[in-house]
Amino acid sequence: MIPSTTPSVLMQIQSKIQKFAVMLSSVLQLEVEIVDNALFRVAGTGVFGKQLGQRLNTNSKLLRYIIETKKDRVVTHSRIDPLCKDCSNKDKCEEKAFLGTPVIYHDQCVGVISLVALTYEQQQHINANIQEFSDYVRHVSSLFVSRFLQDQNSGDNIQKIFLTMIDNMDQGVLVAGNDRRVTFANQAALKIMGINPGNVVGKTLHFQPLTFEDNFRHGHMQHIITFDDRKELIIGQLHAVQDQWLFLMAFHQSHSSADFSSNQEEPQIEAMIGECRPMKQLKKLISRVAPGPSSVMIVGESGTGKEVVARAIHKLSDRRAKPFIPINCAAIPEQLLESELFGYVKGAFTGASANGKIGLIQAANTGTLFLDEIGDMPLTLQAKLLRAIESREIQPVGASHPVPVDIRVISATNQKIEQGIAAGKFREDLYYRLNVIPLRLPPLRERQEDIELLIHYFLHLHTRRLELVYPGVAQDVIDFLKRYRWPGNIRELSNLMEYLVNVVPSGEVIDMSLLPPNLLGSHEVAEEVPPRSAAAEAIQEASVTALEGMERQMIRDALSRYSNKKQAADELGIGIATLYRKIKKYELAGA
Ligand SMILES: Nc1ncnc2c1ncn2[C@@H]1O[C@H](COP(=O)(O)OP(=O)(O)OP(=O)(O)O)[C@@H](O)[C@H]1O
Ligand SMILES: [Mg+2]
Structure with a gap:
């Protein structure tokens, strides 16, 4: 029998630690490796993401030093640094700079987080910010680790955390027992409801959700809370926590109640958050144009929500029950795009599937076709697409007859398409066809x-x-x-x-x-x-x-x-x- 050994504390929460490593690496722009105090690799990014759970096979004097002394260690120019002198891996080492920080839990060093530079830029980056990085990593890692270890180890702590949290929260919170009798209401909750503790503590609450379960994922669920003869429309989430009920009120009561439900003038667009003027105008415009057949072109920088808008338009149109087919014109290689979009009949070309293939345009029939990154569509296909839109029929590759299609086209781009037109890369006639209703998504700034x-x-x-x-x-x-x-x-x-x-x-x-x-x-x-x-x-x-x-x-x-x-x-x-x-x-x- 293999003797069983208890995994180290970090290993016990390995998947969480791995996730932490990935996030830390991305915010700090450095590779991250996390080992436990027995030098098992718990987590890592890039080249350090391999052999997780296994013991490191270097002599790691450096890491041992950190574990024993609980002190940071930095190597700013690996290989030539005296600390690397005796390292068995010195000749193969790809690391340009290294910063190791101990992970402390209950005064013990339970592991080491290493920030590693593999490129010259990263090396500069570490060297310019040694102290900041070290302090920051120490701070967030101890918070992160102790949270998960405490969550695992003790129920009492949870209750403590619970109460501290409620005491400190800017968010309105009501706590009720199993019988739904209120045991606690924090200041923020009292303010939102405009009452004193005496008005609510000890009263039995009724929560009535206002939205469908499906919407729950997308934001705060609205509830009508009733006690005595008071009725309050409050947006929040209801959580069952062990034998208690916790009602967490949304921060934005006024916004939310006005704009997600009661205000009939505003379109109800799920998951499209935004109350600033341009967004309100955009939502109004969307709800006006969504039911029509006209083509919409959405322009906005990366990450501004172009796909969210395209889906909202589809949802608000009569086609909502029909397919919404997104195609990324930049993602599909040019030679495949034609058959993907238009499909082909059997025997159309060597390697074609024996039964032929329905193209995505045909798949979107009676629904919405979302052409993302339209600016990247090759010129040859632009001509074919234009023909399809104008004639409302498509010609699958190798087919002798066109097939009629009924589609609503929404396209999106994050580039200035006018420049593509000027450079001869985008057809002006297609642009006018697609841009019947232009929508511009403002950048977050x-x-x-x-x-x-x-x-x-x-x-x-x-x-x-x-x-x-x-x-x-x-x-x-x-x-x-x-x-x-x-x-x-x-x-x-x-x-x-x-x-x-x-x-x-x-x-x-x-x-x-x-x-x-x-x-x-x-x-x-x-x-x-x-x-x-x-x-x-x-x-x-x-x-x-x-x-x-x-x-x-x-x-x-x-x-x-x-x-x-x-x-x-x-x-x-x-x-x-x-x-x-x-x-x-x-x-x-x-x-
Ligand atoms: N108004 C919004 N409210 C809430 N979430 C939003 C909103 N707009 C965008 N998001 C979220 O932001 C992310 C990016 O949105 P989306 O993919 O639609 O952007 P995009 O403009 O298509 O980006 P890209 O140009 O990179 O394709 C998604 O997770 C989306 O759910
Ligand atoms: Mg997108």
Whole structure:
């Protein structure tokens, strides 16, 4: 028999630690390796993502030193550094710089998080920020680890966390017993309901959800809360927690009740969050044009929600019960795009399937065809597409007769298509056909008013998905994020919130200390210089690259884990179409 050994504390929460490593690596733009105090590799990104759960096969004097002394260790120029002198792996080592930080739990070093530079840029990056990185990693890792270990080890702690959380929350919370009698209402809840504790504590509550279960995933569920003869329409989530009920009120009561249900003038578009003027106008426009047959072209930067809008239009149209077929024109190789779009008949060409194939345009018959990245469609196909739209019929490859089709075309692009027209890469006549109703999605930096709302929306979404406790957010974090330029738009905000709900301790507040130093760096300087100066522009540039770097790394990691791109896209929470475009943009292998 193999003797059984208890896994180390980090190994017990290995999958969580791995996720943490991936997120940390993307926000810091460095490779991450996490080992436990017996030098088993618990987690890693890139080349360090292999052989998880196995003991390292180097002599790792460096790591042992960190574990024994609980001190950071940095190697700024590997190989020539004296610390590397006796390393058995020295000749093969690809590491350019290394920063190891102990993970402390109950005063013990339970492992080491290493930030590793494999490129010259990363090396510079570590060298320029040694102390910031080290402090930051120490801080977030101890929070992260202790949260999961405490969650595992003790029920008492959960109750404590629970109460602290409620005490500190800016969010309205009602706690009720099994019998639905209120045991506690925090200040925020009292304020939202406009009552004193005496009006509610001890009263029996009735919760009546207003929306369908299906909508629950997309945001706060509205409830009518009744007690005595009072009726309150409050947006929030009802959670059964052991033998108690917890009603977590949404932060944005007024917004939400006005715009998600009672206001009949506003279109009800699920999962399209935005209350700023341009978004309100856009929603109105969408609801006006959705029922019609006209072609819509959506233009907006990456991550602004083009696909969300396309789906909303389809949902609000008479075609909602019919197929919505998205095609990414940039993702499909030119030689395949024609048969994908138009289909082919049997024997059309060598290698064609014996039964022929229905094209995506035909598959969208009576429904909506969503042509994403339309600017990347090759010229030859543009001619064919134009013919199909004008004549309402398509000619499958090798077919002798055209097939009639009834489709609504929505296209999207993040480039200025006019430039493509000027350069002779895009047909002007097709452009006019597709652009009957132009919709422009504003970048997030022009939607400052929406940022707070979106922060809470995504916190809600990710806490629910990950079954974590809804955290508070410090005001200075909100102020900072409002000023940030969000080159990756809503997707980037969503990614950051997902990361933050993972690192914030249960029931606590997301404060500035949790924001990645890359972002904070740009903030500190930005406050001292007037906006729009050359320096401010340079800073904005820097944060653009920082976040793009983060995105690139996340994508690269997902691609290394999955050979199937759909799975990789699912894990990243992006559409397959976007994945392909990003692969191209970041010149990642495997496009
Ligand atoms: N108004 C919104 N409210 C809530 N979530 C949104 C909103 N707009 C976009 N999102 C979310 O942001 C992410 C990006 O949206 P989407 O994929 O539609 O952007 P896109 O413009 O098509 O991006 P790309 O150009 O990269 O393809 C998705 O997770 C989406 O659910
Ligand atoms: Mg898209």
